[in-house]
Amino acid sequence: MRVAVAAGPGRTALLKELADDGTGQGAGVLLNDLPDAVASYALNGPVRWVWADSAQTYPALLRAGVRVDRCHDVRLVEALLTGRDGRPDEPGPAGPGAAERGAGGLAADRPASGPGRLAAGQQAALFGPAEPGLGETSAALDQLVAAHAGQLRRIAADPHPGRFGLLAAVESAGGLVAAEMQARGVPWRADVHDTLLASLLGARPPAGLQPPRLAELASRISAAFGGRPVNPDSPAQLTKAFATDGIRITSTRSWVLRDVDHPAVPLLLEYKELARLHTANGWAWLDEWVSGGRFRPEYVVGGVVSGRWATRGGGALQIPRVLRRAVVADPGWVLVVADAAQLEPRVLAALAGDHAFAEAAGTGDLYQALAGAFGGDRAKAKVALLSAMYGGAGGEASQLLAVLRRRFPRADQYVEAAARAGEEGRVVRSRLGRACPPPSAEWRGLTAAPDEPDAADQRARRSLRARGRFTRNFVVQASAADWALVLLAGLRRRLAELDDRPAGGLDGPGLVFFQHDEVIVHCPEAMAGDVVAAVAAAAEEAGRLVFGDTPVRFPVSTAVVSSYADAK
DNA sequence: TTCCGTTGCGCG
DNA sequence: AAAGCGCGCAACGGAA
Numbered sequence: 001m002r003v004a005v006a007a008g009p010g011r012t013a014l015l016k017e018l019a020d021d022g023t024g025q026g027a028g029v030l031l032n033d034l035p036d037a038v039a040s041y042a043l044n045g046p047v048r049w050v051w052a053d054s055a056q057t058y059p060a061l062l063r064a065g066v067r068v069d070r071c072h073d074v075r076l077v078e079a080l081l082t083g084r085d086g087r088p089d090e091p092g093p094a095g096p097g098a099a100e101r102g103a104g105g106l107a108a109d110r111p112a113s114g115p116g117r118l119a120a121g122q123q124a125a126l127f128g129p130a131e132p133g134l135g136e137t138s139a140a141l142d143q144l145v146a147a148h149a150g151q152l153r154r155i156a157a158d159p160h161p162g163r164f165g166l167l168a169a170v171e172s173a174g175g176l177v178a179a180e181m182q183a184r185g186v187p188w189r190a191d192v193h194d195t196l197l198a199s200l201l202g203a204r205p206p207a208g209l210q211p212p213r214l215a216e217l218a219s220r221i222s223a224a225f226g227g228r229p230v231n232p233d234s235p236a237q238l239t240k241a242f243a244t245d246g247i248r249i250t251s252t253r254s255w256v257l258r259d260v261d262h263p264a265v266p267l268l269l270e271y272k273e274l275a276r277l278h279t280a281n282g283w284a285w286l287d288e289w290v291s292g293g294r295f296r297p298e299y300v301v302g303g304v305v306s307g308r309w310a311t312r313g314g315g316a317l318q319i320p321r322v323l324r325r326a327v328v329a330d331p332g333w334v335l336v337v338a339d340a341a342q343l344e345p346r347v348l349a350a351l352a353g354d355h356a357f358a359e360a361a362g363t364g365d366l367y368q369a370l371a372g373a374f375g376g377d378r379a380k381a382k383v384a385l386l387s388a389m390y391g392g393a394g395g396e397a398s399q400l401l402a403v404l405r406r407r408f409p410r411a412d413q414y415v416e417a418a419a420r421a422g423e424e425g426r427v428v429r430s431r432l433g434r435a436c437p438p439p440s441a442e443w444r445g446l447t448a449a450p451d452e453p454d455a456a457d458q459r460a461r462r463s464l465r466a467r468g469r470f471t472r473n474f475v476v477q478a479s480a481a482d483w484a485l486v487l488l489a490g491l492r493r494r495l496a497e498l499d500d501r502p503a504g505g506l507d508g509p510g511l512v513f514f515q516h517d518e519v520i521v522h523c524p525e526a527m528a529g530d531v532v533a534a535v536a537a538a539a540e541e542a543g544r545l546v547f548g549d550t551p552v553r554f555p556v557s558t559a560v561v562s563s564y565a566d567a568k
Numbered sequence: 569t570t571c572c573g574t575t576g577c578g579c580g
Numbered sequence: 581a582a583a584g585c586g587c588g589c590a591a592c593g594g595a596a
Contacts, residue, residue, distance in 0.1 A: 233591060235575055253576065276577060279590055304587060308580080315588055318578040344580095344585095392584025465583060473585035477580095516580045516586090 002072065003041065004050040004145050007034060007057055008137035016141060018050065022149030028141045030134075035064035048072055050148050052140070054175035055301075062183045065505045069496065073172040074144060077151050079302055080164075080171060083435040085154070160433055166545060167432035167482065171302060173489035177511055178299035178309070180492075185294025186316075186327055186512050187335075187522055193286055193326040201274060204283050211278055217271040224264035232271050280315060281323055289314045293330075299514075306474055307434045307481035308516055317515050327513075327520075327564035334525050337567035338535045338558045340484070340517040342366045345385045346554055347480045350547040351431060354410035361552040373407040374400065388415050389476050391469030415472045422471025423464045430478035431546055436471055443467065483546050483554065484517055490538035491519065498523075498530050520564065528560045 002018040006028070014028030015037065031037040038061060041047050049068050051057050053075040061068065151168070158164040198204065202212030210218070221232050225241045232238065235252040242249050242262065249256055254272055257265050289295055295314065303310025311317050329335045342365075349361035360369035367382045374380035384400035387393055388411070393401060405412040418428050425439045425447070439447075447460045492511060499508035509523030509531060521531050539556040559567040 231592085234593085236593080251575080272577080276590090280578065280588095306586060308586070310587065312588090315578075317580075318588060320578055387584065390584040392582095394582070394584070397584080398582095462583085469584060470586090477586065518580080 001045065002048045002050050002148075004141060004148060005031075005034065005038075005057075006052070006137050006141040006144055008134060011035065012137075013037070014134075014137050014141045016145060018145065018148070022050075022145070022152045024145050028138060035061050035066045038068060039066045042069065046070070050074070050144065052144055054172070054179055058176060058179040059183065062179060062506060067180065067496075067505065068176065069493070070169075071172050071176060072148060072151075072168070073175045074147050074151065076171045076175055076302060077155075077168045078147070080168060080434060081151060081154050083437070084158070084164075084429070084433065086438065158433060163431065163546075164433040166486070167430075167434060170432075170482075170485040170489040171307075173492060174301045174309070174485055177488055177492055177514065178301050180506065181511055181514065182296050182298055184506050184510050184512055184522070185292075185296040186520070187293060187330055187333075188290045188295040189293070189326050189328045190286055190290050192328065193290070193323065194283070196323070196326065197277070197282060197286075201278055201282070211274075211282075214271065214274055214278060217267055217274070221264050221267045221271060224262070224267060232268055233275065238268070277320065277322070280318070281320060285314070304481075305437055306478040307430065307485065308477070309514065316513075321565075324567075325563050325565035329522060329562050332525055333522060334528050334560050334562060335512075335564060335567070336521040336523060336528055336531045336535065336558055336560055337564060338519050338521070338532075338539075338556050339568070340487070340539065341555050341557055343483070343517045343554065344389055344476050344480050346552050347431075347483060348385070348389060348411055348414065348476050350543075350550045350552040351475065351479055352408075352411040352414035353550075354408045354414075357408040357411045358551045363553070364555060374403055388412060389473060391419065391465075391472050415475070418475040419468035419472035422474075423468040425467075426471075428471045428475050430475065430482050432479070432482040434478050434482065436474045436478070439467060479546070480517065483542050484514075486542040486545050487538050487556075488514060488519065490541045491521075491534060494534035494538055495521065495523075495531070498527060498534065532558045532560065 002020075002022065003015060004018055004024060005013050005015045007013045008030075011033045013031045013034040015031055016024040016026075016028045018024045038049070046069060049071040051071060051074065054071060054073045055075075058068070058071075155161055155165050155168055194204075197211075201214060205211050209215075218232055222228060222230050225245065228241060228244070230237050230241045238252045239249060241264075242260070245262060247260060247262055249260060252268075254269055257268055289297070295316070297314040297316030298312040299316070300310040300312055309317070327335070345366050346361045349357045349366070352358075357370075360366055363369045365378075367378045367385070370381040370385070371378040374384065380396075380400055383395075383397055384404045387397040387401055388404055401412075421428050422436075425444060427435050427438055429435045443463055446463050488511070495509050495511065499510075501508060509521060509527050511519060512522045513520035519535070521535070523531050535556055535558050539554050543550070543552065543554045557568075561567050
């Protein structure tokens with residue numbers, strides 16, 4: 001059953017039960033305590049909660065110890081539909097359901113970004129109560145019900161309503177997972193982190209000062225440039241210093257410096273690595289982001305055009321590998337680290353339906369299985385695949401792509417067609433129907449110019465190629481994100497089933513990390529076997545739900561470890 | 569002082 | 581012939 005709910009003052013809310021088509025009868029029912037009502041509703045049978053925004057509503061429920069099984073997140077689904085249909089004020093695609101675009105203004109009007117929400121909060125604090133009165137709540141409920149019903153119609157009007165409906169469901173589930181993971185937090189040993197920093201950087205310096213090891217390297221770098229003061233953090237100063245010594249460099253990137261013969265280079269490479277650790281994940285980061293033994297990043301579901309997640313603050317998806325040793329399970333608990341192997345090429349195999357390619361993707365090591373086509377060289381197979389998916393063709397890649405084209409024509413044609421669509425300004429979609437953004441007005445203006453061998457045409461050609469690479473990659477990356485989201489939703493459901501405590505709060509086994517093709521579950525040691533099985537089952541289910549009948553396998557490697565550093 | 573584009577590098 | 585995809589964050593340095 002679907003039940004719409006709009007939060008009111010305090011813990012109150014208005015609730016309305018919905019028919020299958022999303023319509024509701026009569027006025028909303030007033031609830032004095034939303035968390036209580038949600039918890040007791042679940043006792044009567046499965047409920048899909050329909051609300052405007054999990055990120056707004058769900059954290060309070062979690063704080064009250066109430067988790068929900070399913071929801072329809074009107075904000076997230078609206079973003080999917082808007083991506084498909086375009087917005088009235090921009091020249092987007094006009095797909096099925098476009099006539100109903102804008103029907104659910106409720107979600108679209110809400111600022112999606114963090115700064116936007118902050119501003120709204122500040123505004124409320126300045127000008128009045130943040131919480132709506134009953135009248136406003138009633139209007140919000142009506143608007144919610146109408147928006148949701150409109151979304152159901154727009155989903156049904158999709159050329160593939162089953163797939164797109166699945167996408168809406170798992171995107172909504174993602175919103176629940178994101179809130180739960182933030183509330184739960186990644187188990188993080190600040191003492192291990194601190195020890196690691198001290199061993200690499202020296203003793204923690206007073207605020208604003210450089211760690212000893214960095215200061216020492218900086219002075220040795222200056223000495224290597226003949227005693228001239230050089231700030232190693234400044235590309236401009238470094239370039240100038242090298243020029244003074246007769247060395248011209250195109251940039252100060254480490255892979256460029258690596259090939260430069262100068263006594264400062266090894267020092268600079270070491271400095272860059274340590275400075276990066278200090279500025280990005282040093283003591284300041286530890287102070288700001290880790291408390292009570294947990295790292296609690298804020299996840300942004302659908303924050304990436306491809307459907308991957310982003311995070312706000314803390315750089316949770318860029319945690320350097322060296323810090324993984326600070327991610328340690330609680331005593332008596334373990335981390336189940338699960339990683340989808342070679343996900344994107346497998347997704348391409350399933351998308352393209354290339355028989356020979358798909359057969360290879362039915363095995364454990366896809367690249368090894370393809371090696372035969374490339375003279376038995378696994379590395380060449382990998383380069384060919386990556387080039388096909390990213391649009392690269394440097395070095396020997398073009399030769400390898402020719403081999404790919406000959407041996408696996410449908411796989412090649414699939415990404416080529418996506419690239420062509422992009423270059424022509426069209427929109428492509430993932431397997432479950434997530435649409436890539438349309439080209440910008442600037443892009444259209446630039447590429448509309450007729451072909452002429454002048455500078456403007458060079459830019460136009462570059463823009464065309466760039467968009468081709470984007471859409472070429474989008475179909476693969478976004479479909480991989482589809483798969484990962486289905487896996488995540490299925491794993492969440494299975495983990496809840498493993499947790500036999502009636503309350504089912506955040507104290508039991510649960511997801512604590514999700515990074516594109518990798519998840520971490522924190523659970524009691526005794527449950528590890530069940531969790532590993534749940535991961536495998538969820539992965540199998542994801543392959544079936546997203547791609548249907550395909551020989552392609554999506555193997556997931558799992559490691560049961562105490563520390564994240566011990567996985568892999 | 570604040571703002572913003574650029575540079576560089578971490579992750580997938 | 582050359583070009584590879586997607587992000588977030590911090591520091592620099594010039595502009596406002």
